[in-house]
Amino acid sequence: xxxxxTGIIEQGLIFGIVALGIxxxxxxxxxxxxxxxxxxxxxxxxxxxLILLGVNPxxxxxxxxxxxVLAGALTGVLNVHLRIKDLLSGIxxxxxxxxxxxxxxxxxxxxxxxxxxxFTTAGRFLPASFLPxxxxxxxxxxxxxxxxVLDWYLRTKSGFLLKSVGDNEGLVVALAQNPxxxxxxxxxxxxxxxxxxxxxxxxxxxxxxxxxxxxTMVMGLAAVIIGTTVLKKLSFFNLTTKVIIGMIxxxxxxxxxxxxxxxxxxxxxxxxxxxxxxxxxxxxxxxxRKERA
Amino acid sequence: MLELKDIxxxxxxxxxxxxxLFSDFNLQIPKGQFVCVVGSNGSGKTTLLNVVSGDMxxxxxxxxVDGEDFTNLKNFVRAKKIARVFQNPAMGxxxxxxxxxxxxIADNKLRPFNxxxxxxxxxxxxxxxxxxxxGLGLENRLDTKVATLxxxxxxxxxxxxxxxxxxxxLLLDEHTAALDPKxxxxxxxxxxxxxxxxxxxxxxxTHNLRYATQYGNRCIMMHEGTAVLDVCxxxxxxxxxxxxxxxFNEISIECGN
Ligand SMILES: Nc1ncnc2c1ncn2[C@@H]1O[C@H](COP(=O)(O)OP(=O)(O)OP(=O)(O)O)[C@@H](O)[C@H]1O
Ligand SMILES: [Mg+2]
Numbered sequence: 207x208x209x210x211x212t213g214i215i216e217q218g219l220i221f222g223i224v225a226l227g228i229x230x231x232x233x234x235x236x237x238x239x240x241x242x243x244x245x246x247x248x249x250x251x252x253x254x255x256l257i258l259l260g261v262n263p264x265x266x267x268x269x270x271x272x273x274x275v276l277a278g279a280l281t282g283v284l285n286v287h288l289r290i291k292d293l294l295s296g297i298x299x300x301x302x303x304x305x306x307x308x309x310x311x312x313x314x315x316x317x318x319x320x321x322x323x324x325f326t327t328a329g330r331f332l333p334a335s336f337l338p339x340x341x342x343x344x345x346x347x348x349x350x351x352x353x354x355v356l357d358w359y360l361r362t363k364s365g366f367l368l369k370s371v372g373d374n375e376g377l378v379v380a381l382a383q384n385p386x387x388x389x390x391x392x393x394x395x396x397x398x399x400x401x402x403x404x405x406x407x408x409x410x411x412x413x414x415x416x417x418x419x420x421x422t423m424v425m426g427l428a429a430v431i432i433g434t435t436v437l438k439k440l441s442f443f444n445l446t447t448k449v450i451i452g453m454i455x456x457x458x459x460x461x462x463x464x465x466x467x468x469x470x471x472x473x474x475x476x477x478x479x480x481x482x483x484x485x486x487x488x489x490x491x492x493x494x495r496k497e498r499a
Numbered sequence: 500m501l502e503l504k505d506i507x508x509x510x511x512x513x514x515x516x517x518x519x520l521f522s523d524f525n526l527q528i529p530k531g532q533f534v535c536v537v538g539s540n541g542s543g544k545t546t547l548l549n550v551v552s553g554d555m556x557x558x559x560x561x562x563x564v565d566g567e568d569f570t571n572l573k574n575f576v577r578a579k580k581i582a583r584v585f586q587n588p589a590m591g592x593x594x595x596x597x598x599x600x601x602x603x604i605a606d607n608k609l610r611p612f613n614x615x616x617x618x619x620x621x622x623x624x625x626x627x628x629x630x631x632x633x634g635l636g637l638e639n640r641l642d643t644k645v646a647t648l649x650x651x652x653x654x655x656x657x658x659x660x661x662x663x664x665x666x667x668x669l670l671l672d673e674h675t676a677a678l679d680p681k682x683x684x685x686x687x688x689x690x691x692x693x694x695x696x697x698x699x700x701x702x703x704x705t706h707n708l709r710y711a712t713q714y715g716n717r718c719i720m721m722h723e724g725t726a727v728l729d730v731c732x733x734x735x736x737x738x739x740x741x742x743x744x745x746x747f748n749e750i751s752i753e754c755g756n
Contacts, residue, residue, distance in 0.1 A: 359614070361616065361617055361618065362613070362614045362615060362616060362617050363604070363607055363611070363612040363613055363614070363615055363616070363617045364612050364613060364614055364617075365617060366596070366600060366603070366604050366612070366617035367604065367612045369593070369595065369596060370593040370596065370604065373593045373594060373595050373596075374589070374590065374592070374593050374594070376585075376590050376591075377590075377591065377592065377593050377604075378575070379574050379575045379578055380578055380582065380583060380591070380608075380661065381578065381604060381605070381607075381608045381612075382575055382576070382578040382579045382608055382609060383575060383612060384573075384575050385575065
């Protein structure tokens, strides 16, 4: 039982970083960015390739982040400079990344058993009695750092612009700033976070799987919606904390659903139904007639 | 200050909906002038402002600001010199941010938006006194989200934000039209005060003929893409609302409606 709970929290925290990214692209920028379905495995691909080359696993986290940043920026360029619709830009990037990920690793999946990961290195610094919780502690540390850095960024001048570009692009123009550039920066950060999560996840499950990104966007979105609606009243948590908790709740629900006899392949269907229900009921509660996701 | 030279603008060129709005339109506004623009719906007032701000490009002709050729510059580049307040109060502010956050970003215009702290806490007192002058009670609500403000409050804030860093040219497009008469008067008074204090060259579109006669030192009446009336200083002072209305009606009769 305890094992199941730690598992849920671990997964919730890893994918909580994904939720932080989706929070930027979808909620702040109003950009339904499907490239995350490609950048999550991109993080895993970069990490596996580098780990197999003997690179320090902590460096792999950074490398994955920057690979995600690059991919996200390219999605932004497709949308802003080549004027391709937001949804399509993401789909194109996701599609292209499938090939890229394959190239990077050279195979559709790869096991990293016995390789040095952030978890094996951290294990060395912990007393033996903590060992079972080493992964959880490492993941907690990474997620908290990601959250705090993002919180800090959103309080900077650049972060303020990012927040205003989704809200009111005209205001950014009025400030003599290029809204396109800011959109690109936002997408870059969002995808960087998602690739970072991909790297952590790959090291945790010691394997790379090219199809591990399927449903990333919808999952992240679900967590953002849980975080911003169900947890709305919890005013002592800020938004980034809420979306991470949203992801933990989401993972808990999925675990319960599977425990009650559903197959994990049924999940995509369940998620979609739950998703539509949340969106619609949410709209009705808010009395808005705005376009849905 | 502002010079429009032989502007041509046609919408939906080559289709059945083709609409020639401006043909060889010319306008010169010297530095420091406060110009009111009136005219019927569809006479091209908003398009005129769009052409100046770069939200719309001309088919041919030139746009100069301060002698600099702006014709091919993008809107956000022109924004270095030009500020604009729209009819819709939502367009000048960021609703999900607080009043002080909004003021802080507006205050940072023309400076880099880098990784230093976004909130300008040093200027908190200055923002307070600035808001106090409005008499809308906003000075005590610096940390509330702008989304919770009324239209009039948001428009007053938008106007302050647009002029916090003094622009060379201010464009106002019916910026009091969405407000009730009292808020409308408050915002108009504030407009006058800011323009006078900061000596900003201004182009103000309004449907309120009282404002058009009472404020500014030049009045232009637009009709189908041309300036049918253009009066300055003394001549404008002697112009009453009735005079303006009369001309308005004459034009309408000429057009048979
Ligand atoms: N993007 C566009 N496409 C096609 N026609 C347009 C476009 N923008 C403006 N027009 C046309 O140009 C004419 C002038 O429009 P404009 O918005 O400048 O009028 P206005 O003087 O601001 O009117 P109002 O007082 O109603 O605000 C109108 O006939 C309008 O239909
Ligand atoms: Mg108009």
